[in-house]
Amino acid sequence: xxxxxxxxxxxxxxxxxxxxxxxxxxxxxxxxxxxxxxxxxxxxxxxxxxxxxxxxxxxxxxxxxxxxxxxxxxxxxxxxxxxxxxxxxxxxxxxxxxxxxxxxxxxxxxxxxxxxxxxxxxxxxxxxxxxxxxxxxxxxxxxxxxxxxxxxxxxxxxxxxxxxxxxxxxxxxxxxxxxxxxxxxxxxxxxxxxxxxxxxxxxxxxxxxxxxxxxxxxxxxxxxxxxxxxxxxxxxxxxxxxxxxxxxxxxxxxxxxxxxxxxxxxxxxxxxxxxxxxxxxxxxxxxxxxxxxxxxxxxxxxxxxxxxxxxxxxxxxxxxxxxxxxxxxxxxxxxxxxxxxxxxxxxxxxxxxxxxxxxxxxxxxxxxxxxxxxxxxxxxxxxxxxxxxxxxxxxxxxxxxxxxxxxxxxxxxxxxxxxxxxxxxxxxxxxxxxxxxxxxxxxxxxxxxxxxxxxxxxxxxxxxxxxxxxxxxxxxxxxxxxxxxxxxxxxxxxxxxxxxxxxxxxxxxxxxxxxxxxxxxxxxxxxxxxxxxxxxxxxxxxxxxxxxxxxxxxxxxxxxxxxxxxxxxxxxxxxxxxxxxxxxxxxxxxxxxxxxxxxxxxxxxxxxxxxxxxxxxxxxxxxxxxxxxxxxxxxxxxxxxxxxxxxxxxxxxxxxxxxxxxxxxxxxxxxxxxxxxxxxxxxxxxxxxxxxxxxxxxxxxxxxxxxxxxxxxxxxxxxxxxxxxxxxxxxxxxxxxxxxxxxxxxxxxxxxxxxxxxxxxxxxxxxxxxxxxxxxxxxxxxxxxxxxxxxxxxxxxxxxxxxxxxxxxxxxxxxxxxxxxxxxxxxxxxxxxxxxxxxxxxxxxxxxxxxxxxxxxxxxxxxxxxxxxxxxxxxxxxxxxxxxxxxxxxx
Numbered sequence: 001x002x003x004x005x006x007x008x009x010x011x012x013x014x015x016x017x018x019x020x021x022x023x024x025x026x027x028x029x030x031x032x033x034x035x036x037x038x039x040x041x042x043x044x045x046x047x048x049x050x051x052x053x054x055x056x057x058x059x060x061x062x063x064x065x066x067x068x069x070x071x072x073x074x075x076x077x078x079x080x081x082x083x084x085x086x087x088x089x090x091x092x093x094x095x096x097x098x099x100x101x102x103x104x105x106x107x108x109x110x111x112x113x114x115x116x117x118x119x120x121x122x123x124x125x126x127x128x129x130x131x132x133x134x135x136x137x138x139x140x141x142x143x144x145x146x147x148x149x150x151x152x153x154x155x156x157x158x159x160x161x162x163x164x165x166x167x168x169x170x171x172x173x174x175x176x177x178x179x180x181x182x183x184x185x186x187x188x189x190x191x192x193x194x195x196x197x198x199x200x201x202x203x204x205x206x207x208x209x210x211x212x213x214x215x216x217x218x219x220x221x222x223x224x225x226x227x228x229x230x231x232x233x234x235x236x237x238x239x240x241x242x243x244x245x246x247x248x249x250x251x252x253x254x255x256x257x258x259x260x261x262x263x264x265x266x267x268x269x270x271x272x273x274x275x276x277x278x279x280x281x282x283x284x285x286x287x288x289x290x291x292x293x294x295x296x297x298x299x300x301x302x303x304x305x306x307x308x309x310x311x312x313x314x315x316x317x318x319x320x321x322x323x324x325x326x327x328x329x330x331x332x333x334x335x336x337x338x339x340x341x342x343x344x345x346x347x348x349x350x351x352x353x354x355x356x357x358x359x360x361x362x363x364x365x366x367x368x369x370x371x372x373x374x375x376x377x378x379x380x381x382x383x384x385x386x387x388x389x390x391x392x393x394x395x396x397x398x399x400x401x402x403x404x405x406x407x408x409x410x411x412x413x414x415x416x417x418x419x420x421x422x423x424x425x426x427x428x429x430x431x432x433x434x435x436x437x438x439x440x441x442x443x444x445x446x447x448x449x450x451x452x453x454x455x456x457x458x459x460x461x462x463x464x465x466x467x468x469x470x471x472x473x474x475x476x477x478x479x480x481x482x483x484x485x486x487x488x489x490x491x492x493x494x495x496x497x498x499x500x501x502x503x504x505x506x507x508x509x510x511x512x513x514x515x516x517x518x519x520x521x522x523x524x525x526x527x528x529x530x531x532x533x534x535x536x537x538x539x540x541x542x543x544x545x546x547x548x549x550x551x552x553x554x555x556x557x558x559x560x561x562x563x564x565x566x567x568x569x570x571x572x573x574x575x576x577x578x579x580x581x582x583x584x585x586x587x588x589x590x591x592x593x594x595x596x597x598x599x600x601x602x603x604x605x606x607x608x609x610x611x612x613x614x615x616x617x618x619x620x621x622x623x624x625x626x627x628x629x630x631x632x633x634x635x636x637x638x639x640x641x642x643x644x645x646x647x648x649x650x651x652x653x654x655x656x657x658x659x660x661x662x663x664x665x666x667x668x669x670x671x672x673x674x675x676x677x678x679x680x681x682x683x684x685x686x687x688x689x690x691x692x693x694x695x696x697x698x699x700x701x702x703x704x705x706x707x708x709x710x711x712x713x714x715x716x717x718x719x720x721x722x723x724x725x726x727x728x729x730x731x732x733x734x735x736x737x738x739x740x741x742x743x744x745x746x747x748x749x750x751x752x753x754x755x756x757x758x759x760x761x762x763x764x765x766x767x768x769x770x771x772x773x774x775x776x777x778x779x780x781x782x783x784x785x786x787x788x789x790x791x792x793x794x795x796x797x798x799x800x801x802x803x804x805x806x807x808x809x810x811x812x813x814x815x816x817x818x819x820x821x822x823x824x825x826x827x828x829x830x831x832x833x834x835x836x837x838x839x840x841x842x843x844x845x846x847x848x849x850x851x852x853x854x855x856x857x858x859x860x861x862x863x864x865x866x867x868x869x870x871x872x873x874x875x876x877x878x879x880x881x882x883x884x885x886x887x888x889x890x891x
Contacts, residue, residue, distance in 0.1 A: 026067060026068060026069070026070065027065065027066065027067050027068075028065075028066050028068070028075050028594070029063045029064065029065045029066070029595065030063065030064055030066075030075070030079065030089065030090040030595045031062050031063055031064075031089070031090060031254075031595060032057055032062060032063070032064045032082055032087050032088070032089045032090075033062060033087055033088040033089075033108045034057065034062065034087050034106065034108050035106050035107070035108045035227070036106060036160070036227070036229045038103055038106055038162060039057075039087065039106050039108070040057050041164075042085055042086070042087070042106075043055075043057045043064060043082055043085075043087055044056065044057055044064075046081050046082045046084070046085045046087075047064065047066060047078050047081070047082060049081065050073065050077055050078040050080075050081035050082070051068065051069075051072060051073035051077065051078065052066045052067065052068050052073070052078055053067040053068055053069060054066070054067040055067070055078075063627070064082070064089070066078060074542070076092075076542055076543055079091075079092045080092055083095075084098070085098070086098040086099050086101070086102045086106075087108075088108075090543075090595060091543055091592075092499075092543075093499075103160075103172065103193060103194075155199075155200045155786050155787070156197055156198070156199050156200070156786075157197070157198050157199075157200050157207070157221060157228065158195070158196070158197050158227050158228070159178070159195070159196050159197075159198075159207075159227060159228035159229065159230060160172065160190070160193070160194045160195045160196070160227065160228075160229050160230070161173045161176045161190050161194045161196070161209065161211075161230040161231075161232070162194050162229070162230070162231055162232070163231075163232045164231055164232065172190070172192070172193050172194025172195075173190060173194050173211065173232065174189075174190055174191065174192055174194060175189050175190065175211070176189060176190040176194070176196070176209060176210070176211045176230075177189055177208075177209075177210045177211065178190070178196045178198055178207060178208070178209055178210075179198070179207075179208050180198070180200070180201075180204045180206070180207060180208070181204075181206040181207070181208050181218060182201075182204050182206070183201070183204065184208070200221070204221075205220055205221060206218050206219070206220055206221070207219045207220075207221050207228070209230050211232075214232055217230065248262070248263050248265035248266035248269070248782075249261070249262055249263070249266045249281070249282065249750070251686055251697075251699065253624070253630055253686075254595075255622075256590070256598040256599075256600045256620045256621075256622045256632070257342050257344075257346060257347070257620055257632070257634065258342065258343065258344075258632050258684045258686070258701075259340050259341065259342045260282065260284055260340070260341040260342075261338055261339070261340050261341075262278065262279075262281075262282060262338065262339040262341070263337075263338050264336060264337055264338065264364075266281060266282075267333050267336055267339075268790075268830070268840075268842075268887075269281050269780075269782060269790075269792040269794075269828060270792070270794075270826060270828060270844070270846075271333075271377060271379075271828075271844060271846070271883050271885070272333030272334075272336075273332070273333055273377055273383075273385045273407065274328065274329050274330070274331060274332055274333055274405075274407070275328045275329075275330075275331040275332075275333065275336070275361065276297035276299070276328035276329055277297075277333065278333050278336065278339060279299065279339075280794055280826055280846075281780050281792070281794055282341070282780075283736065283738060283750075283752035283754065283776075283778035284301070284341050284343065284736075285299050285300070285301055285341060285359070286299065286300040286301075286776070287299055287300075287328075288300060288771070288873075289873050289876070289877055290325060290649065290650055290873075291649070291650030291653060291870045291871055291873055292421070292423075292856035292857045292870040292871075292872075292873050292877055293421060293422075293425070293459050293460065293478055293518075293650075293653050293857070293870045294325075294326075294425065294459065294478065294480075294649055294650065294653065295329075295424045295425045295457070295459065296325050296326050296328075296329070296649065297328055297329070298325070298328075299328065299359075300772070301343060301356045301357045302343060302344075302356045302357065302703050302705055302732050302734040302756075303732045303733075303734055303756040303757075303758040303769065303772055304355070304356040304705065304732055304758070305647075306324070306328075307324060307640070307642070307647050308355040308356040308638075308640070308676075308678070308705075309354075309355075309356050309357050309358065309359060310346070310350065310351065310353050310354040310355075310357070310358045310359070311324075311327070311358075311359050311360075311361070312350065312358065312359070312360045312361070313331070313360075313361045313363065314360070314361070314362055314363060314490075315350070315360065315490075315506060315533075316488055316490075316506055316508045316531065317508060317529070317531055317554075318331075318359075318361065319331075320353075321512070321527050321529065321556060321558070321643055321646065322512055322514060322525045322526075322527040322558070322560075322643060322646040323482075323484060323512045323527065324643075324646065324647060325646060325647060325649050326455065326480075326482060329407075329429060329455070330429070330431050330453045330455070330484070331361060331431075332385075332387055332403070332405035332431065334373065334375045334387040334389065334405070335363050335364060335387075335389065335403045335405065335433070336361055336362070336363060336364070337362045337363060337364045337365070337369070338361075338362045339359060339360070339361055339362070340358075340359070340360045340361075340362070341357065341358075341359055342357055342358045342359075342360075343356070343357040343682060343684075343701065343703060344356075344357060344634045344680050344681075344682035344703055345618050345620070345634045345635065345636035345637075345638065345680050345682070346358040346618075347548075347588060347600070347602060347618070348586040348587075348588055348602035348603060348604040348616055348618055349533075349535060349548050349550060349586060349588060349602070351552065351554070352582075352584075352604055352606055352614075352616045352637075352638060352639050352640075353638060353639065353640045354638050355638035355639075355640065355676070355678045355680060355705065356680065356705060356732075363403065363433070363435075364389060364391075364401070364403065365391075365399075365401065365435070365437060365447075366391040366392070366393075366399035366400050366401030366435060366436070366437050367391075367393070367399040367437045367439070369389065369391050369401065370389065370391065370889040370890060370891055371390065371391055371392070371890045371891065372388075372389070372390050372391075372888075372889060372890040373387075373388070373389040373390075373887070373888070373889045373890075374387070374388055374389075374886075374887070374888045374889070375387040375388075375885060375886070375887050375888075376885055376886050377883060377884075377885035378883065378884060378885065379881055379882060379883035379884075380881060380882045380883070381411055381414050381424070381878065381881055382409060382410055382411025382414065382426075383407070383408065383409045383411070383424075384407075384408045385405070385406070385407050385408075385885075386405075386406045387404065387405050387406075388402075388403075388404045389401070389402070389403050389404070390402050396441075397438055397439060397440055397441075398436070398437070398438055399436070399437040399438075400434075400435070400436050400437075401433075401434070401435050401436075401437075402432070402433070402434050402435075403432060403433040403435075404431075404432045405429075405430070405431045405432065406428070406429070406430050407428065407429040407430075408428055409424060409425070409426050409427060409428075409457070410426050410427075411424075411426065412426050412462055413462055414878070415462060416852050416877065416878050416879045417852065417853065417854055417855065417856055417857070417877070419855075419856075419857055419860040419861075420461050420462055420860060421459075421460065421461055421462070421476075421857055421860060422459050422460065422461070422462055423877050423878050424459070424878070425457035425458055425459030425478070425479070425480075426457060426458055426459070427455075427456045427457030427458055428454075428455075428456055428457075429453075429454070429455040429456075429457070430453075430454050430455075431451070431452060431453040431454070432451070432452050433449060433450070433451045433452075434449050434450050435447065435448070435449030436448055436449055442496065443493050443494040443495060443496050444491075444492070444493050445490075445491075445492045445493075445494075446489070446490065446491050446492070447488075447489065447490045448487075448488065448489035448490070449487075449488060449489075450485070450486065450487050450488075451484070451485070451486040451487075451488070451510075452484070452485050452486075453482065453483065453484040453485075454482070454483055455480070455481070455482040455483075456479075456480075456481045456482075457479065457480060458477065458478070458479040459477070459478045459479065460475070460476045460477030460478045460479075460519075461475045461476050461477065461863070463475055464476065464477035465477075466479055470517065471517070471520060471522075471565040471568065473520070473864050476519050476863035476864065477517075477519070478516070478517060478518045478519065478653055479516065479517055480514060480515065480516035480517075481514070481515045481516070482512070482513070482514045483512070483513050483514075484510065484511070484512040484513075485510065485511055486508060486509065486510035486511075487508070487509050487510075488506075488507065488508045488509075489505075489506075489507045489508075490504065490505070490506050490507070491504065491505045492504040492505075498538070500537070500538060500539045500543065500546070501537070501538040501539075502536070502537055502538075503534075503535070503536045503537075504534070504535045504536075505532070505533070505534050505535075506531070506532065506533040506534075506535075507531070507532050508529070508530070508531040508532075509529070509530050509531075510527075510528070510529045511526070511527070511528050511529075512525075512526070512527045512529075513525070513526045513527075514526075514646075516649075516652075518649075518652040518653040519653065519863065519864065520564055520565050520566065520571075520864070521562070521563070521564050521652040521653075522561070522562070522563040522564070522565065523560070523561070523562055523563075523645065523649070523652050524560070524561045525558070525559065525560045525561070525645075525646055526558075526559045527556060527557070527558055527559075528556070528557040529554070529555065529556050529557075530553070530554075530555040531552075531553070531554050531555075532552060532553050533550065533551075533552040534550050534551050534552070535548060535549075535550040536548070536549050536550060537549075543592065544591065544592050544593050545589070545590075545591060545592075546589070546590040546592065547587065547588065547589050547590070548586075548587070548588040548590075549585070549586070549587045549588075550585065550586055551583070551584065551585045551586070552583070552584060552585075552586070553581065553582070553583040553584075554581070554582045554583075555579075555580070555581045555582075556579070556580045556581075557579050558576075558577060558578050558579075558580065558643070559575075559576075559577045560575070560576040560577065560645060560646070561573065561574070561575055561576075562574045562575075562576070562645065562652075574661065574665055576645070576664075576665070576671070578610070578669070578670055579609070580608065580609065580610055580641060580670070581608070581609045582606050582607070582608045582609075583606065583607055584604055584605050584606030584607060585604070585605055586602065586603065586604040586605075586616075587602070587603055588600060588601070588602035588603075589601050589602075595624070596623065596624040596625070597622065597623050597624070598620070598621070598622040599619075599620070599621050599622075600618075600619065600620040600621075601618075601619050602616075602617070602618040602619070602636075603615070603616070603617050603618075604616035604617075608641075608675070610641070610668075610669040610670060611641075611669065611674075611675050614639055614675075614677075615637075616636070616637050616638070616639065617636060617637060618634075618635070618636030618637065619634065619635055619636060620632065620633070620634045621633045621634070628687060628688040628689060629685075629686070629687050629688075630684075630685075630686040630687075631683075631684070631685055632682075632683070632684045633681075633682070633683050634680075634681065634682045634683075635679070635680070635681040635682075636679070636680060637677065637678070637679055637680075638677070638678050638679075638680065639675050639676065639677045640675065640676050641670050641675050641676070642670065642671075642673060642675075642676055642711040643670075644664075644671055644673070644711060644713070644723045648713060648721070650870055650871045651721050651871065653870045653871075654868055654869045654870050654871055655719075655859075655864070655865060655866050655867065655868040655869065656715075656718075656719065656720050656721045656869065656871070657719065657720045657721075658720065658721060658722075658723075659714075659717075659720045659721065659722040659723075660722065660723075660724075664723065671723065673711050673723065673724075673725055674709050674711075674725050675709065676707065676709060676710050676711055677707065677708040677709045678705055678706060678707045678708060678710070679705070679706050679708065680703065680704070680705045680706075681703070681704050682701065682702065682703040682704070683701075683702045683703075684699065684700065684701045684702075685698075685699065685700045685701075686698075686699045687699075691741050691742075692741075692742070692743060694741070694742040695741075695742065696739075696740060696741035696742065697739075697740045697741075698737070698738070698739050698740075699736075699737070699738045699740075700735075700736070700737050700738075701734070701735070701736045701737075702734070702735055703732075703733070703734045704731065704732070704733055704734075705731060705732040705734075706729070706730075706731045707726055707729075707730040707731065709725060709726050710725075710726040710730045710760070711723060711724075711725065711726075712724055712725070712726055712730070712760060712762060714762055714763065715770060715804040715871060716762055716763075716764050716767070716804050716805050717805075717808070718804070718805065718806045718808060718809050718813075718867070718869065719808070719866065721871075722763070724763070726760070726761065727761065727763075728761025728766070729759075729760075729761050729766070730759070730760040730761060731758070731759060732756070732757070732758045732769075733756070733757040733758075734754065734755070734756055734757075735754065735755045736752060736753070736754040736755075737752065737753050737754075738750065738751070738752040739751050739752070746783055746784050746785055747781070747782070747783045748780075748781070748782045748783075749779075749780070749781050749782075750778075750779070750780045751777075751778065751779045751780075752777070752778040752779075753775075753776070753777050753778070754775070754776045754778075755774065755775060756772060756773070756774050756775075756776075757774070758772050767802070768802045769802075770801070770802050770803060770804045771801050771802075771803070771872075771873070771874050772801055772802070773798045773799040773800065773801050773821075774799050774800070774801075775797075775798075775799030775821075776796070776797065776798055776799060777795075777796070777797035778794075778795070778796055778797075779793075779794070779795040780792070780793070780794045780795075781793045781794075788831050788832035788833065788837065789829070789830075789831055790828075790829070790830045790831075790832075791827075791828075791829055792826075792827065792828045792829075792844075793825070793826070793827045794825065794826045794827070795823065795824075795825050796823065796824045796825075797821070797822075797823050798821060798822055798823070798824070798875070799821050800818045800819055800820065800821050801818065801819045801874045802817065802818055803815050803816065803817060803818060803819055803872060803874065804872065805817075806858070806872075809858075809867055810867065813858055813859050813867045815855070815858070815872065819853075819874040819875065820875070822849075822851045822875055822876075823849050823851065824846075824847050824848075824849055824851060824876065825847070825848040825849050826844070826845065826846045826847070826848065827844055827845055827848060828842055828843070828844030828845075829842065829843055829844065830842035830843075836891070838888060838889050838890065838891070839886070839887070839888050840886065840887040840888075841884075841885075841886055842884065842885050842886075842887070843882075843883070843884045843885075844882070844883055844884075845880065845881065845882045845883070846880075846881045846883070847876055847878070847879060847880055847881060848880055849880075850879045850880040851875065851876060851879070852875065852876045852877060852878055852879045853873065853874060853875040853876065853877055856870070856872075856873050856877045857869070857870050858870075858872055
């Protein structure tokens, strides 16, 4: 049955192999990173030296078009030679030391770090003579292209002056005088690399370039944010303009899977105190409150709960198992270097648990991060955050870093719905990471460290006091103490004689312990985990055929205690425990006959001591018919074991009883339930184009997730919650369209619409998944100025959600069958100060529409009665909030 699902993909792969095998291409194109005319000369010379018949590198597209005799030279050889002189070429990366020795103007963004770019150039008419027009020269930029938005504020202009000799080599010219025609008294000179920087004042437009041995030139600066390259030949100067701007949110064109990357710059658009708040400026991930009292947040992707999204931290397991519900709060936003979001099925090398997608968090690393980074945050609801990151280079091989996060919340009276319950628990969360990095320059790279978390908070009714009211019926309260400690290590070796061959080992050991109480209920758990993953990768003959093989083991020791107290006595107590070990091996083959096509076939075979053997097949196709069009197709299987109590903490903070508790206690394996298994198939389309002369794009995503088995959480009876194996169908259909464009200089706009159809067969029949909006609209506007000001605005439109049935409740505790639709708005303004632009002040607001659910707790007036329920949360539980903060860093 699994083979039938993958048969169309296998046929397509086979046809692609036949098609490419029959082709005998003598002209190929591939991406080469670079910046300017100096890069162009260097790249083309390396290509010719490597054996290319002809080669032309475009500054506009970053594509090298190469003519070659395939009987004499291979494309990979040409790419390697280009990478050897410092320019990333396709899948071949330049050595860091060679890259760093390039000219100051040539330090391009490394491939894989997406950027927005436009390249313009022109010859000045008054110097147009023989020798000026040469291969690769760009056309003039039209005057109207600058839109009149570039000369109305002060800005530092950067440029470089180089000389082209008869052999075509480019060399920097020092001591060139540069000044504005409107202010000739203030002059600057180029440095040893030919680079100059000069402050612009409105309405200056013409820059004079002069040198004693050359004819002077006057350059009209049309865009203050572009690097101006002044190139001299035959003692005459001419200008080539290059514009590059790093995007804060981008989709990689080259990876087989569609990966959306949120950089640290993107996270700075919002407060982002922790990981749960880091997705506010993207439409890909929803973050919702799990319940009305614990303060925990849950992500949703493709309309499915966050437990179906695999969260990793630098490839190692992130919050999972018992730590999943509150785990998003434990990773500070200021620790994050980037977040990679991949919907649908991922690589088998990352495991088998990915069912709706994967979120991989890259933390700041000691060998390439700021020496010091400090952030302080406070809001009007009584929350303060303090973050400190420090790193130190001990020597050429060793680096060490320390990441610290402290979160305080002591406002006991915050209660927007006026129901007498704290909207957020109060207390303190402290977490930290100490990490080490070693690299010997001979292929060995090692990282290791330790992570620590302590979270202690109290919630419930405003006047609740844990010392006097715990397990009593006078006031309702809840509290939890979480501790987690983890040691991790990563060891890798890249073979010096073959950069494509490497071997790596990932290790992690952790212990998580939670002590919690909810009214008269107590819930304690402990999880001890071990993880190891061994990975080997290489090529088969050429880079068109890559493979990965490896083996992994995940061991978890789970222990849970449930108890209920009545009049100070234990009414009942249940113990759950299991030891679960999953070990297996995997293989993944990647076929990449050209830069335009990838096919990835992966297969895992694992053994689980509770459920036996299972197979995980996965396949991904990427096709790029044109430079700006990317199509992807993915399909595969995922499996996980549900931790029904830890993943649904809200059930303890209500009066619902757990149905069939005896069956859960006496059942085999994990609660007597089967493992969850689903198949996910997705198609994505990304199209980039120019709009208003600027980079724009449209993306369309379609995903279908079908459960072969699912642990159904049934809230349809307001008196109880039921857990049972799926009997019938459960599926999720997701359609999302996104449009990105730049209507003005400095101004980015992203808008998206998503349609969800998520249905499950419950014991009472097929129903829409509750608390899930079928429609969602999204808009993000960002305006940044080089003067240091930055403005960001996000709008979310959330459609109506189906609510679980409350028809059997007394009429005063009955809810409508659907929630209201609502709109939320977030905004932030920040300003960068200082000579080194290393000090930021930011101020912002969240939920500016002040919309919040008026009845987040059902029967709040009788918290120990049978109708008390904190699980029916469909919207924000807090209203308008304002915050401010500062950031300071030392490079």
